[in-house]
Amino acid sequence: MSAALAVEADGLVKTFGKGDGQVRALDGVSLQVPMGTVLGLLGPNGAGKTTAVNILTTLLKPDAGRAEVVGVDVVKHPARVRNQIGLAGQFAAIDENLTGEENLALVGRLNHLARSDVRARTRSLLSDFGLSDAGGRLAKTYSGGMRRRLDLAAALVARPPVLFLDEPTTGLDPRSRVDLWKVIEDLVADGTSLLLTTQYLEEADRLADRISVVDHGRVIAEGTSAELKSKLGSTVVEARMADEDAAEQAIGALKSIGDHDPARDGVVVRLTASDGPAALSEVVRALDASGLVLAGLQVREPSLDDVFLSLTGHRAEDGQDEEIAAGADERRGGRRSG
Amino acid sequence: MTALSAGDRLARRGGTHVVGDAxxxxxxxxxRLLRAPDQVMFTLISPIMFTLLFRYVFGGAIGGLHGLDYVTYLIPGIAVQTAIFSAGTTGFALAxxxxxxxxxRLRSLPMARSAVLTGRVTADSLNNLIQIVILVLVGVAVGFRPQSIPGLILGILLLLLFALSASFVFALVGMSVSSVEAVNAATFPVVFPLTFASxxxxxxxxxxxxxxGFADHQPVSVIINAVRSLVLGDISPSVREALFAGQSTVSLVLQSVAWTxxxxxxxxxxxxRKYRRLGS
Structure with missing residues (x-):
């Protein structure tokens, strides 16, 4: 294994539950984070992102596969791994009944830093994260954005060389999200290696050097943001038709336009193209020539949804519903056969 | 942004951290406890109500005490009940x-694995001590008269040790169920018969x-009898026979320590073991 890797995982498998209720959260996930770079793990709810982070941060043991953080095996030497990592999870893991300062000092003490270092780190982190004034207040009085910043600060107390951020901005308002992005960018500029999970393409796009797209416990695509987008086409054109019949006909009419075959979602026909505006006028001409009437038309940047639709054929948001529906079918089937 | 710099590693103190982390x-x-003193008072409301209820409402009709004052009989029982309920805090807090x-967050830190539990029960023992002292004071106000002060102190120590053991039971419950409410639901059906059929x-x-047969030999009665025997000091053989089946204070205390x-x-x-396997 190369020493230049901050994180390396190979064929991680993790299953939860028993019997019919069994869920394969990870189904052979492999990933690499070179030192000093950012890997974005992009996927919908339930894709297995948090399970992967929990294994890499020694909170969970994998059923199969292996993983190393700065060259140390996470299963064989968890204690040594914990000396190298910082983790900020999906929910701000801070103690609401302690002040911001006490939260950071506790983490410093449990990292076995010298008392003077604990004090110095606490002060400078509170200041860097804009919490100096709130440091003496109980964390339960903090806003959502402040809690996330305190949580991130807690992950940084011991200056870990490798940082894991599990959906750091989920649930934050746009302003707090942009603030947190800036903090993360500063960290990375200072040499921290980062594994970041997110549901937002925009976030992965902005922060990650490379992106692994995860779905149903598997990595289904990997590359830089530009590589993924070029696979996809850089813009999405959506034509809304009057009804589903018209939409079916429109698919035929629009086949020659865009990078891939158009796809239909209800009455909306979607295609991707590298040059959106040019494709837009082609769409109008082609539909006009076929005598189809448009109900609406728009060009937009591709979203995570589009990445998923093109990579998996299903929408990102449907991931969980499908599983629930499949489970319900199995239960119904079980009753019939029983 | 010097504070964010990753390059400059901080020195960590070496050695074992079992005690320091705890x-x-x-x-x-x-x-947390000091910031929520109302919680300490809240868990004390029910034992104080029980004290008043049994002292003033039922007490007069309770016989078979061989001349003992009922309040003095009662308080050790309420104290053990209080210790059990107060140990529930351990489970609630962990859940x-x-x-x-x-x-x-704690499990991702390089801290001693035992510290979450040992730090928890250490703080809860302090909470238990506060509760027991308040209860004894309330008891004295309504007529509780310990016959032996060294016995009372030993009794309180025994209670603390018992509360510690109960804390570990609740710790397991707290880590095994899904919510704070479930800790309550899971413990009530066990705690209720143990304290009343005693x-x-x-x-x-x-x-x-x-x-x-059950009431005399189950651990809660053994602890109560040991504390009661310590608090009552010298009693006549006939009273000892009636209350403790003739067992000596030493024998009752040894049995309690063994159970605990x-x-x-x-x-x-x-x-x-449960803590190590959380989440999997």
């Missing part, structure tokens, strides 16, 4: 820490023989 966690738990994700409120002689140590060993080990 103290850091205990300090955190005590700070709450797990639910809020705080335990995951010598806590009435002597067991009047119970039907099948129930008396057994509970700590078994549930301590199960709790540590």
């Amino acid at each position: 103290l850091a966690m205990a300090r955190r738990n005590v700070l 709450d820490d797990i639910k809020k994700g705080f335990i995951n 010598s806590a409120f009435v002597p067991t002689q009047t119970m039907p023989s099948w129930l008396r 140590a057994g509970l700590i060993l078994v549930f301590g080990a199960l709790s540590v």
Whole structure:
């Protein structure tokens, strides 16, 4: 294994539950984070992102596969791994009944830093994260954005060389999200290696050097943001038709336009193209020539949804519903056969 | 942004951290306790109500005490009940820490694995001590007269040790169920019969023989009898025969210590094992 890797995982498998209720959260996930770079793990709810982070941060043991953080095996030497990592999870893991300062000092003490270092780190982190004034207040009085910043600060107390951020901005308002992005960018500029999970393409796009797209416990695509987008086409054109019949006909009419075959979602026909505006006028001409009437038309940047639709054929948001529906079918089937 | 720099590693103190980490966690738990004194009072409301109820409402009708004052009989029973309910805090607090994700942060730190539990029960023991002292004071106000002060102090120590063992039982429950409410639901059906089918409120002689067999030998009665015997000091052989089946204070205390140590060993080990396997 190369020493230049901050994180390396190979064929991680993790299953939860028993019997019919069994869920394969990870189904052979492999990933690499070179030192000093950012890997974005992009996927919908339930894709297995948090399970992967929990294994890499020694909170969970994998059923199969292996993983190393700065060259140390996470299963064989968890204690040594914990000396190298910082983790900020999906929910701000801070103690609401302690002040911001006490939260950071506790983490410093449990990292076995010298008392003077604990004090110095606490002060400078509170200041860097804009919490100096709130440091003496109980964390339960903090806003959502402040809690996330305190949580991130807690992950940084011991200056870990490798940082894991599990959906750091989920649930934050746009302003707090942009603030947190800036903090993360500063960290990375200072040499921290980062594994970041997110549901937002925009976030992965902005922060990650490379992106692994995860779905149903598997990595289904990997590359830089530009590589993924070029696979996809850089813009999405959506034509809304009057009804589903018209939409079916429109698919035929629009086949020659865009990078891939158009796809239909209800009455909306979607295609991707590298040059959106040019494709837009082609769409109008082609539909006009076929005598189809448009109900609406728009060009937009591709979203995570589009990445998923093109990579998996299903929408990102449907991931969980499908599983629930499949489970319900199995239960119904079980009753019939029983 | 110097504080964010990753390159400049900080020195860590070496050696074992079992005690230091436990103290850091205990300090955190005590700070929380001091910030919510209403919680300490809240868990005391029911034992104080029980004291008043049994002292003034039922007490006059309770017989078989061989001339003992009922309040003096009652308070050791209520104190053990209080210790059990107060140990429930351990379970609630752990379930709450797990639910809020705080335990995951701790488990990702290079801290001693035992410190979450040992720090928890250390702080909870302090809480128990406060509760027992308040209860004894309330008891004295309504007529509780311990006959032996060294006995009372030993009794309180025994209670603390028992509360510690109960804390480990609740720790396991707290880590095994999904919510704080579930800790409550899971413990009530166990705690209720253990405290009522015991010598806590009435002597067991009047119970039907099948129930008396259980009530006399289950651990809660053993602890109550040991504390009661310590507090009563010298009593006549006939009273000792009636209340404690003739067992001496030393014998009762040794049995209590054996039960308590057994509970700590078994549930301590199960709790540590559960903690290590959280989430999987």
